[in-house]
Amino acid sequence: MKHTNSVAVWILSFSLVLSTGFPGKAEVVIGSWQNMTDEGWIDHGNGLSITAPENAGKYSFAQNVVPGYAVSLKITQAGWNQNLRLNLHNNPPLMEAFMTNQLLSFTFSVPAAAETGSTSGYSQIYAVYLNADGLGWTQIPWSLATATGWTYNNGEDGMPNFYFWEGAPARTQTVVINYSSYLSQISENPSYLELIFASNNGGGAPDYFYMNDVKLLQIPEPTSLAMITVVLGALFAFRRQQ
Known part of the structure; x- marks a missing residue:
């Protein structure tokens, strides 16, 4: 027995x-914004915290607008713009987490068309960039990404995109980017390592969108x-x- x-x-x-x-495969959240603080994120254009008074018209926190999240980061910016940036080199634990993981995940959402009266247009995450010692400024191709959720309007290249029409509902999608092919090009103990997002909207779409749950993950073994x-x-x- x-x-x-x-x-x-x-x-x-x-x-x-x-x-x-x-063991050892835990995800690392680098942008949740559930406590309504900047969590180290700055505006790429002016280099100031997203909660700085100078950025009050561009970044704010919205409550209960995206299912599953009590708080979302609302970014208000018409047209194309490089906005969110995280200087990973300013936070050694996060930089180490980036270098020891291989996947970047984020959730991108838009409001219902009725909120702004939109009957046409588009809203998209135009690009995600890495800027690092050894690698340089690099736009990650969307071919390295996969997405789940409302992905019906995404570009042929995989770009996260939402179209608007009269009565279009609020929508959300989660995007996962495999950045592992760039890790070997980044210098050991890099003096700088930056993550930058660029968005784009137009054609009558709302000039704002929501971001949630930016995190680093391991490729499942x-x-x-x-x-x-x-x-x-x-x-x-x-x-x-x-």
């Missing part, structure tokens, strides 16, 4: 590993064949004890 219980514990332990993944073999072996041994 003792041996049987021991095998059962092994099966349970390995099953938990398989279902939850391997495939389940180890060796791990499966161990679990199956333990299961076989357990069954023989019955």
Whole structure:
């Protein structure tokens, strides 16, 4: 009985590993804005905090406008603009997190057309850039991104985009960018490492949108064949004890 219980514990332990993944793969949130602070984010144009008085007309916090988030960062800017920037080099733990992860995720949302009376137009995240020691200024191609949610209007290249028409609903999508191919080009202990977003809207669309849940993630690892073999072996041994 003792041996049987021991095998059962092994099966349970390995099953938990398989279902939850391997240790050390936790996501790192670098922009939640749930506490209505800048969290280190600045405006790319003037270099000031997004909560600085000078940026009050451009950045604000909106409550209960995006499902799943009590607070969202509202960015009001007509046309094309490089806006949000995070200087990762000013926060060593975040810079290390960026260098040890491979995926950047963010949630992009727009209001319903009725909020502003929009009957046409578009709103999009035009680009995401990296600017780093060794790499230089680099626009990440949308071919390295995947998106979930309302993605029906996204560009052929994958650019996150929402079109507007009379009665268009509020919509949201989550975008995940694989930036792993750039990591080897960034200098070891870089003196600067910046993440920049650019947005674009026009044609009668609302001049504002919402951002949520910017975070860094690991590429999910495939389940180890060796791990499966161990679990199956333990299961076989357990069954023989019955």
